[in-house]
Amino acid sequence: MLEVASLKVRYGAIEAVRGLDLAVGKGELVALLGANGAGKSSTLAAISGLTPWSGDITFEGKSLKGLSPEAITRAGIGLVPEGRRIFAGLTVSENLLLGGAVHAAPVELRQRAAEMQDRFPILAERRHQKAGLMSGGEQQMLAIVRALMARPKLLLMDEPSLGLAPQVVEAVFDLIASLRSEGITILLVEQNVPMSLDIADHALVLAQGRLSVSGTTEEVSRSEAVRGAYLGLSA
Amino acid sequence: MEIFVQQTINALSLGGIYALLALGLAVVFSIVRLINFAHGEVMTVTGYGIWFILLSGFPVGLAIAFGVVAAIAVSVSMERVAFRQMRGADVTTLLITSFAVSQIIQVLFQTGISARPVAVILPAWLTDSIMIGPVRVGMVSLLSIAVVLVSLVLLRLVLTRTVTGISMRAAAEDFAVVRLMGISANRIIATAFAISGALAGIAAVLWVASRGSVDPLMGAIPVLKAFIATVVGGLGSLGGAVVGGFVLGVVEVYLQAFLPEGALPYRDAIALSIIVGILVLRPEGLLPGVSTNRS
Numbered sequence: 470m471l472e473v474a475s476l477k478v479r480y481g482a483i484e485a486v487r488g489l490d491l492a493v494g495k496g497e498l499v500a501l502l503g504a505n506g507a508g509k510s511s512t513l514a515a516i517s518g519l520t521p522w523s524g525d526i527t528f529e530g531k532s533l534k535g536l537s538p539e540a541i542t543r544a545g546i547g548l549v550p551e552g553r554r555i556f557a558g559l560t561v562s563e564n565l566l567l568g569g570a571v572h573a574a575p576v577e578l579r580q581r582a583a584e585m586q587d588r589f590p591i592l593a594e595r596r597h598q599k600a601g602l603m604s605g606g607e608q609q610m611l612a613i614v615r616a617l618m619a620r621p622k623l624l625l626m627d628e629p630s631l632g633l634a635p636q637v638v639e640a641v642f643d644l645i646a647s648l649r650s651e652g653i654t655i656l657l658v659e660q661n662v663p664m665s666l667d668i669a670d671h672a673l674v675l676a677q678g679r680l681s682v683s684g685t686t687e688e689v690s691r692s693e694a695v696r697g698a699y700l701g702l703s704a
Numbered sequence: 705m706e707i708f709v710q711q712t713i714n715a716l717s718l719g720g721i722y723a724l725l726a727l728g729l730a731v732v733f734s735i736v737r738l739i740n741f742a743h744g745e746v747m748t749v750t751g752y753g754i755w756f757i758l759l760s761g762f763p764v765g766l767a768i769a770f771g772v773v774a775a776i777a778v779s780v781s782m783e784r785v786a787f788r789q790m791r792g793a794d795v796t797t798l799l800i801t802s803f804a805v806s807q808i809i810q811v812l813f814q815t816g817i818s819a820r821p822v823a824v825i826l827p828a829w830l831t832d833s834i835m836i837g838p839v840r841v842g843m844v845s846l847l848s849i850a851v852v853l854v855s856l857v858l859l860r861l862v863l864t865r866t867v868t869g870i871s872m873r874a875a876a877e878d879f880a881v882v883r884l885m886g887i888s889a890n891r892i893i894a895t896a897f898a899i900s901g902a903l904a905g906i907a908a909v910l911w912v913a914s915r916g917s918v919d920p921l922m923g924a925i926p927v928l929k930a931f932i933a934t935v936v937g938g939l940g941s942l943g944g945a946v947v948g949g950f951v952l953g954v955v956e957v958y959l960q961a962f963l964p965e966g967a968l969p970y971r972d973a974i975a976l977s978i979i980v981g982i983l984v985l986r987p988e989g990l991l992p993g994v995s996t997n998r999s
Contacts (some may be wrong), residue, residue, distance in 0.1 A: 519884075539883045539884075542886035548884050549882060554878055555875075556877050556878065558873065559870065563874075566870060567885045567887070570871065570885055571887055571888075615885075619886060
């Protein structure tokens with residue numbers, strides 16, 4: 470579904486991604502792991518059209534080169550951005566409406582929002598509340614559901630567990646696992662390596678903008694580099 | 705007491721015009737971080753539009769509608785021709801571009817029509833005054849208050865009840881994420897300029913109705929006042945722009961009406977001192993906007 474080849478992302482003199490290759494198949498959950506500054510978020514920013522890049526990115530066989538962020542979203546790629554970036558001054562309902570704004574007629578849009586609120590009752594309870602007043606975990610849930618409102622074919626998730634309390638992190642990973650079981654294709658960027666490996670099909674580990682380890686989650690878990698650096702296990 | 709009521713109506717009328725203009729500046733600034741000093745020239749276009757249609761013998765209603773539509777068209781064209789090319793540029797570049805657009809339009813009117821004011825002959829009922837109890841009030845003042853209120857209510861409905869309006873409020877918070885919702889950046893920015901143009905057009909109709917003339921520099925002072933109003937209200941805050949506009953109108957009219965004669969030459973200095981005082985006490989403005997998150 471998504472193929473990335475020889476991807477490079479530069480910020481001035483700094484090369485954040487140095488020739489990355491990756492592929493995500495339909496219905497898969499692929500985890501892109503690594504430490505801070507490894508190039509994970511830059512990879513998602515490139516796929517979403519938020520930052521200039523070189524190399525090749527194709528989605529369902531079509532190149533994403535030169536497409537604007539809005540065109541990429543309309544093509545079926547949704548992003549849950551790092552730091553949630555919900556619209557704090559808008560209500561929960563308004564955040565949800567915007568999530569599906571260009572994909573559905575107003576009546577269908579409200580129907581989708583109602584379905585999401587049925588599935589996530591906390592969002593129904595808070596629907597008239599300013600989103601900025603919600604807790605971090607609720608805001609993360611809103612950011613994920615907002616992206617789902619567009620019914621994306623591929624969901625990019627950028628560090629969804631960042632800054633959340635441990636029990637909330639578990640709830641977020643449960644939600645990601647349930648989305649995966651519903652058949653939604655997901656590319657998950659995370660620093661929480663153990664929990665990501667628990668729910669993913671494949672994993673790639675980035676280090677300084679380059680691919681360090683890749684394979685099925687079992688293969689990656691067995692990798693000495695990953696065991697030592699991310700899982701706290703001796704090699 | 706009568707004088708106080710009369711001056712309060714005048715203050716609300718003038719403040720309302722400033723509020724519309726300030727709101728027009730704020731709508732654009734909140735999304736593209738541009739203080740559009742050519743906003744005043746959008747007013748001027750409306751003024752000349754009304755003048756031209758009335759001169760051609762058409763009724764005043766048509767002249768007003770033409771003036772407002774012309775303002776929307778000019779505002780959207782400005783964005784398309786001048787500001788779109790500068791998208792993403794720093795604030796200084798955008799500011800200089802807006803001054804350049806402003807100067808070009810002023811010179812076009814000066815050379816194409818006249819540097820001198822031309823009279824806009826409006827129907828007598830519009831320039832008359834009426835008695836409300838013991839208070840004599842100008843029709844233009846009353847109409848201004850009504851039109852401003854209706855405009856603000858309509859704008860609020862657009863911003864809260866339509867997907868485009870909600871997108872614009874969201875874009876004021878985080879434009880990059882709005883684009884990630886698949887919403888076209890061009891559409892949001894063009895809509896912001898269209899709304900801004902409509903507000904400038906409505907303000908211009910009221911301004912011309914109270915002055916009875918139009919000249920190439922007509923919009924220069926009002927846009928400066930509107931800029932002050934947006935800063936007082938809280939740069940980027942739509943509610944703040946409205947409050948700032950009314951505060952500025954009230955300060956100006958009350959000082960003009962109630963200052964002792966000897967102090968009148970210092971009216972503007974006193975008004976600006978009050979504004980500075982407000983900003984010292986509330987540097988973020990009276991109603992600061994939601995903290996922005998931009999990339």
